[in-house]
Amino acid sequence: MTDLDDDIPQLIEQPVNEVKPIGLKPDAAVARVPLTIISGFLGAGKSTLLQRILTERHGYRIAVIMNEFGDTADIESKTINVGTGEDPSERSEEFLELANGCLCCSIKDTGIAAIERLMQKKGAFDYILLETTGLADPGPIASMFWYNEEFAMGLGRDITLDGVVCVVDAVFGKKQIEEDHAVDGIGESLRQIGCADVVLLNKVDLVSESAVTELQGIINGVNPVAPLYQTIRGEIDLKCILDLKAFSSGPDARNAPIESSYNTGAGHAHDHTDNRGPHETHYEMRGISSLQVSCPPLSGGQFERFDEWLRSVLWDGKLPSGEDRKLEVLRCKGMFTLDSGEQYVLQGVRNLYEIDVVGRKRSLGVPEDGKVVLIGKGLDEGVRRSLIEILS
Numbered sequence: 001m002t003d004l005d006d007d008i009p010q011l012i013e014q015p016v017n018e019v020k021p022i023g024l025k026p027d028a029a030v031a032r033v034p035l036t037i038i039s040g041f042l043g044a045g046k047s048t049l050l051q052r053i054l055t056e057r058h059g060y061r062i063a064v065i066m067n068e069f070g071d072t073a074d075i076e077s078k079t080i081n082v083g084t085g086e087d088p089s090e091r092s093e094e095f096l097e098l099a100n101g102c103l104c105c106s107i108k109d110t111g112i113a114a115i116e117r118l119m120q121k122k123g124a125f126d127y128i129l130l131e132t133t134g135l136a137d138p139g140p141i142a143s144m145f146w147y148n149e150e151f152a153m154g155l156g157r158d159i160t161l162d163g164v165v166c167v168v169d170a171v172f173g174k175k176q177i178e179e180d181h182a183v184d185g186i187g188e189s190l191r192q193i194g195c196a197d198v199v200l201l202n203k204v205d206l207v208s209e210s211a212v213t214e215l216q217g218i219i220n221g222v223n224p225v226a227p228l229y230q231t232i233r234g235e236i237d238l239k240c241i242l243d244l245k246a247f248s249s250g251p252d253a254r255n256a257p258i259e260s261s262y263n264t265g266a267g268h269a270h271d272h273t274d275n276r277g278p279h280e281t282h283y284e285m286r287g288i289s290s291l292q293v294s295c296p297p298l299s300g301g302q303f304e305r306f307d308e309w310l311r312s313v314l315w316d317g318k319l320p321s322g323e324d325r326k327l328e329v330l331r332c333k334g335m336f337t338l339d340s341g342e343q344y345v346l347q348g349v350r351n352l353y354e355i356d357v358v359g360r361k362r363s364l365g366v367p368e369d370g371k372v373v374l375i376g377k378g379l380d381e382g383v384r385r386s387l388i389e390i391l392s
């Protein structure tokens with residue numbers, strides 16, 4: 001069984017210094033363009049990262065959308081098919097094809113219509129990066145794309161959600177996490193970190209090593225499964241943030257990261273180890289908790305009960321026992337092996353989730369132990385015990 005708290009920190013900073021061939025081909029069968037959401041609190045360095053992508057010779061043809069996207073209320077009140085009926089005088093967009101192959105798309109209106117117009121230029125780019133506003137909760141945006149992709153609706157026919165990247169300000173990140181306005185107990189900066197597939201800790205040139213270490217501990221506690229990279233002015237190998245396939249189903253889902261790349265055990269982590277049963281780690285920060293449980297191969301019955309448990313937690317916000325706990329899950333991920341040998345991957349954002357078979361055990365590089373990670377609100381001791389009971 002893997003001892004998660006013994007994971008070796010891997011904090012890598014990789015310069016973008018070579019021109020690579022485009023490795024981001026959309027699946028030919030469906031010809032969908034991957035989309036990555038870039039979130040991050042005000043001033044963290046999102047625009048700097050995108051600017052870098054637009055000006056460096058990296059070999060990718062990326063359409064970068066810089067706009068006011070991220071008005072959650074606006075997005076949630078619309079369907080992905082929206083694109084007509086708005087006042088064109090309020091729209092303003094600019095497309096610029098750049099020397100490095102990127103397509104810069106600066107769009108001022110909110111919502112899906114902006115991306116619909118970008119998609120009229122389909123073929124001019126292989127990838128879309130979407131910057132949200134500093135106060136946006138990326139969860140609704142991610143779930144909207146994922147949901148529509150699943151049912152091949154509207155833009156879901158053309159775009160596939162690849163992942164969510166969160167840029168955190170190394171200077172003000174800790175203060176932002178501690179002070180941002182809590183919405184239902186979870187501030188936006190915590191939602192952004194909790195929802196992320198990758199976190200970039202930016203502006204590390206401006207702070208001490210100990211401040212970096214402390215903030216890393218907090219970020220990793222909130223989101224123990226997102227790889228964490230230190231950056232200066234958004235300098236990062238694009239392979240670390242693109243083509244993550246964090247929401248893919250089928251064999252591709254195997255690539256979705258569910259292992260932490262960093263773990264200090266800092267913050268208020270409580271480690272409960274039991275050699276016979278699942279191993280779990282729990283962390284709580286201003287109302288947001290991350291709960292990790294690793295488990296041995298499951299029986300078919302256990303797997304079914306886990307599915308029921310997940311439906312209750314994600315859809316009804318409570319445990320199957322009926323206790324009203326007001327649970328809110330921002331992200332969940334997992335990998336399981338059944339005692340029959342089949343392996344499954346779990347991915348979820350807000351109340352949407354998918355469990356897909358990815359193969360059989362003893363495949364190269366796939367651990368036999370399973371692991372579930374939940375990030376959200378109300379994931380307390382009772383939830384932990386309830387999950388352990390099912391997975392034991």
Ligand SMILES: Nc1nc2c(ncn2[C@@H]2O[C@H](COP(=O)(O)OP(=O)(O)OP(=O)(O)O)[C@@H](O)[C@H]2O)c(=O)[nH]1
Nearest residue numbers: 041042043044045046047048134202203232233234
């Ligand atoms: N020293 C230093 N400054 C940085 C770094 N990254 C960004 N900056 C500066 O920080 C400021 C904010 O960066 P932006 O890229 O505009 O941040 P943002 O997240 O897009 O900001 P909003 O759009 O307001 O949410 C700018 O003045 C950048 O030049 C870094 O790694 N080191």
